[in-house]
Structure formats: structure tokens, C-alpha cells
Amino acid sequence: MGIRFVHESVTAGRPRKKLRSVIDGYRDRKIPLDVVVQDADYWPQFPNNLWGSHIFDSSRYSDPKAMVEHIHQQDAHTIVSVWPRINKGTDVYDSMDAKGFLLGLQDTRLNTNEGAGIKDESPNAAYDPFNPEARKLFWHFINERLFKLGFDGWWMDASEPNGAMIFHGRIPRWERGEDI
Numbered sequence: 804m805g806i807r808f809v810h811e812s813v814t815a816g817r818p819r820k821k822l823r824s825v826i827d828g829y830r831d832r833k834i835p836l837d838v839v840v841q842d843a844d845y846w847p848q849f850p851n852n853l854w855g856s857h858i859f860d861s862s863r864y865s866d867p868k869a870m871v872e873h874i875h876q877q878d879a880h881t882i883v884s885v886w887p888r889i890n891k892g893t894d895v896y897d898s899m900d901a902k903g904f905l906l907g908l909q910d911t912r913l914n915t916n917e918g919a920g921i922k923d924e925s926p927n928a929a930y931d932p933f934n935p936e937a938r939k940l941f942w943h944f945i946n947e948r949l950f951k952l953g954f955d956g957w958w959m960d961a962s963e964p965n966g967a968m969i970f971h972g973r974i975p976r977w978e979r980g981e982d983i
Contacts, residue, residue, distance in 0.1 A: 818845070818863050822870060826877045839874050840958060841883045852925050855889030855896065857948040871953040880955040885945055887929040887959075895944050899930050904937035906930070 822839065829836040847853045847860040859867040874881045889896045899905050905928040931937045945957065
């Protein structure tokens, strides 16, 4: 039998409590479940949106490590969504920018291909995943802030080639319909 999973986007209210109730509900009803996905928006939202910081919002997630441990105690695994997009104002952005690892600021208000409305208008950039040193730094932040909490894996979100990444006003070749 294949992997059974639930993709539960828990972005409002008390997400840690909701996530626990989801897995407990599956177990109580004896519905098979192998993987629980923590989708986006777990990072702090106010006063600044820290998208790409890989930090859990402590006002909504009082103890993310305990949340992950609870999922493991329920005999399931959990993965977390991580993005190459990093908002300006985060330490991840500053670290990447200082080393020249960012592809350039983008205006996500022009991005309509994500499949979800992005309400955050913060200046942001994607890191350069083709640069081995940039990948190492990206991994450093994921390892220190997420993997050490016990997550079993990550969903490298926003990796769809049709997602328009607008860098300094240039549209990538694949968005213009050119072969790459």
C-alpha cells in the first residue's frame, strides 16, 4: 500500500492545536495516515512578514518541537514547506544578500501563477539554488531552525517552473516560452 498523507494548511487561529486535532481525529476514526504536511505561513506575520526565515511564529506555535513529537507519537511523519523566496528584513535575507546569493528583488504582486493569492507585498528575493555555497547557507538555516525540531523532510515549495519569478524586471526564459 502506498503512502497515505494529509495536507493540512493550518494558517489561522491556533494551528498547533488544529494540527494535533487533525492527526488525533484520523487515528480515532482509524483512518490510515503516514505523513502530515505543515504548509506555509508558519513564520511570523506581524508586524513584519518573515517569509523565508524558517522560524515558527511563537504566538501561534508555542512549541513546534512538541507538535512534531506528538505527530511522531501518533506513528506518523511530518514535512514542512520551505521556500526559496526570502523576505527582506529577515536574517536569512541579510546573510544571503551579504554573500551575493540572491537572484534579485522581485515584486510578487505581478506573480499570478502561484495558484494561491500572495497577500504579502514585502520586497523579497529567491536565493540562487545553482550556487553550491548558497545551497549550503540555505541548508544551514533549514537545519538549525526546522530539521532540529524533528521534521522528517521538507516540501521545497514554489519550485514550479511556471511560477513567474520577476528579477529586476526580466522575465525568465521559460516564462517567455523559450526552451531552456
